[in-house]
Amino acid sequence: MNTSLPQSAFFLPPPSSENNGVDFLGLRQANLDMMAALIPGTNNVTSYIxxxxxxxxxxxxxxxxxxxxxxxxxxxxxxxxxxxxxxxxxxxxxxxxxxxxxxxxxxxxxxxxxxxxxxxxxxxxxxxxxxxxxxxxxxxxxxxxxxxxxxxxxxxxxxxxxxxxxxxxxxxxxxxxxxxxxxxxxxxxxxxxxxxxxxxxxxxxxxxxxxPTDAERDAFRDAVFDEGRIGDYSNLLGQRSSTIALAKLHLSHCAGAHAAEDIRRGMFFSGRPDGNAYEVPAELRPALRKWIVLQVRQLQRLALESLLSWCERRIIGGLHDTAGLTSEAERLFRTHSSGLDPDDPLTLMIGKLDTQISSVNDFVARGRSDGLFSPFALMEEIQKAFKAKDERFAAISFYALLLCASFAGYFAENERTQISVGGASRLSLFHLRKRLTALGDVSLKQAIQFVLESMVLSQHFATAVNRFDGQNQRLRLSIEEGGLISLARKPWEPTVTEDRLPTILELAGDCGLVNRTGDAFQL
Known part of the structure; x- marks a missing residue:
């Protein structure tokens, strides 16, 4: 595509239609890259053989x-x-x-x-x-x-x-x-x-x-899964086979058929439906580790995007500066602090989370019984409050970011590749912790203002500018003489990124790797 570069400053035309999209903070690709390392070769729409x-x-x-x-x-x-x-x-x-x-x-x-x-x-x-x-x-x-x-x-x-x-x-x-x-x-x-x-x-x-015929099922099964490649993470077939094996391992500990949502949680917690944990063999532990990191990253993305939506909601309602947004967000967090002390400095808040958990395994174990340490419970709470138009979702989202930052601290220096996917530009888990801990002993208000200004609003502006193609603008907000204004008619409604698990289970059901009954699966 040939695009003429502007020769002087110019004004963008006013938006003529609703700004559609799914990635206004530029975070999605990191999630997709993590999914591709777990279930390569398919996507979230490849449901049929x-x-x-x-x-x-x-x-x-x-x-x-x-x-x-x-x-x-x-x-x-x-x-x-x-x-x-x-x-x-x-x-x-x-x-x-x-x-x-x-x-x-x-x-x-x-x-x-x-x-x-x-x-x-x-x-x-x-x-x-x-x-x-x-x-x-x-x-x-x-x-x-x-x-x-x-x-x-x-x-x-x-x-x-x-x-x-x-x-x-x-x-x-x-x-x-x-x-x-x-x-x-x-x-x-x-x-x-x-x-x-x-x-x-x-x-x-x-x-x-x-x-599909039996011959198609057999040919497809050989392409999608190889028992002999389980634990081999050096190639696409081995990576995919290991993740499918992790799902099958969970199903082997379950009676009856289970929906993909239940299997997703079960794989994360290595837990039976009765709440008891089961042992994961050594060859599947790298896949499990990546699966755990992915789900925490899903929480991080939902939290940041929900905060963008909350900012839009408040800007449409009449707040036009970050000072006002910060005060309202602080008020919400003080009312719904999720067990943290709002009067503590940021370093102490993150430190208190850090001291409760000593490893990724401890994090998972704690999440089995404590919703404040479960990515799934927090994502559900955010989405439930969001749908109910209960602004508490902004406070939960801020707590979720602190939890994600604490989680990133469990990784040794030689393990940081797993939490660095996305880099600084896409706010990887590693860079989330790095940026928050670098703030030191700032107050709750200062921490919230940093998150809203740097990780939400500035992140959105940077993402929109980088994606401007000379015709379509991706801005949902703008800074005018009177402050922040919304370019959208209603706040954005973020959702959790699809993680390919439902479609790979559907394909596994079609080719006979698992048994499928409607939207549920079993061995």
């Missing part, structure tokens, strides 16, 4: 048709036409059956009815956001470099199926050939094709997202 099979089949079939037609050098336009046709037929079926989690199913057929064109242009679809192979969906997870290894780059700027991908493609091809007429007319050709709603519905009975 069948789209992996379909993408593998598209490129496997395209190359087969080219070979049959004597095309030695097909171009990217030809493969795009074929891929769009197959994707539209697939997502059209998903639309008709209202199957959730399939990109592009909101697109409506071209006007006129009957037999319609099968191109993204005709359907008003966007490659970068509604294609199965888009970065937002199954694309990265399908590829060799970033995902499960079903597709590899090929000359001409497109892909071909690897051995793993061929196994999926051949299994799906056997299913599709069950209707020879449909297969021949719609799929077994490089020529232009039109289709009807009845065609899409008939194909969905064959390749619907909820009907």
């Amino acid at each position: 069948r789209p992996f099979s379909l993408l593998s089949w598209i490129f496997w079939k395209f190359h087969g048709l080219c070979e049959k037609a004597g095309k030695d050098q097909p171009n990217s336009e030809e493969v795009q036409e074929f891929r769009e046709r197959v994707e539209i037929l697939f997502t059209w079926g998903a639309r008709l059956e209202d199957t959730p989690g399939i990109p592009g199913k909101q697109a409506e057929p071209p006007a006129g009815g009957g037999s319609v064109l099968l191109t993204f242009k005709a359907w008003g679809r966007v490659q970068s956001s509604t294609s199965l192979i888009a970065a937002l969906w199954y694309g990265p997870a399908s590829k060799t470099a970033t995902g499960l290894g079903f597709l590899e780059p090929f000359k001409g700027g497109f892909f071909r199926a690897t051995g793993k991908g061929v196994a999926l493609a051949e299994a799906l091809d056997g299913v599709l050939r069950a209707d020879a007429g449909l297969y021949s007319r719609l799929l077994d050709t490089l020529g232009p094709v039109t289709a009807t709603e009845d065609d899409a519905r008939a194909l969905w009975t064959l390749w619907g997202a909820n009907s």
Whole structure:
């Protein structure tokens, strides 16, 4: 993209629409990086095996048709036409059956009815956001470099199926050939094709997202998990297998089926449903450690983003300077101090938390019975108060930051890599503690003012400026002559970052690594 640089100072145009987004403090990428180290190769929308099979089949079939037609050098336009046709037929079926989690199913057929064109242009679809192979969906997870290894780059700027991908493609091809007429007319050709709603519905009975074959399940299971790689953290398969094994370990200590939310907590606490702890084998302890750090980081991000939302709420309500925001936040914390003494200096507050816990294991053990040391209990309390419009969530958020800073102090110097993800620019756990402890014996008011000014407002302004592309601004707040003003009609509603656990459990259920009943899982 070529953008002309401004030659002088200029005013931004006033915002014309609500500023949408999920990362107004620039913290999200650190959380995603931590998730990628635990469950690499997938994301939080890859819920089905069948789209992996379909993408593998598209490129496997395209190359087969080219070979049959004597095309030695097909171009990217030809493969795009074929891929769009197959994707539209697939997502059209998903639309008709209202199957959730399939990109592009909101697109409506071209006007006129009957037999319609099968191109993204005709359907008003966007490659970068509604294609199965888009970065937002199954694309990265399908590829060799970033995902499960079903597709590899090929000359001409497109892909071909690897051995793993061929196994999926051949299994799906056997299913599709069950209707020879449909297969021949719609799929077994490089020529232009039109289709009807009845065609899409008939194909969905064959390749619907909820009907992987045993052969697909076996091929996918081999790609996503390897028992022999558990404890090997030097490669993606070993990292992913170790985290899946950690989830399976927890399920082995549970009776009945459990939701992903319960499994997430159970993995963190290494605790049975009755509250008793179980032993984690040595090969899974590195995965457990990373899982614990991730959940604490989730708390840190929610706390900071909730404070940004609280600032917005108060600015919309008439407070326009940080002094007023600080006074109100201090009042809330003095009313809801979570067991800390508001009259203590900041160093003593963090120090009192530090002295209660001596290690990460102690932190986890304390959290099993004490909600003030449980990331999950605190995140729930923040979200519950937020939804109830109870400003107590700001006080809980400030306490949560102090707890996260204390947690970061349990790591020896040679272990700091785990808590330094994100660095200073994304306020890693390490840098959170470093910046708060550097304040020394400041008062509660001074500490709150620092957090609001430096870690919330300035962090937001810096993030928005860094992401300004010359057209779209990401600012939710602005500093004008009269002080802080809100550029949004209502306060932002932050949520906890998805951590990929639900989708990897869904995939594990589809391929037989665990048993799945609806949204619950068991061994």
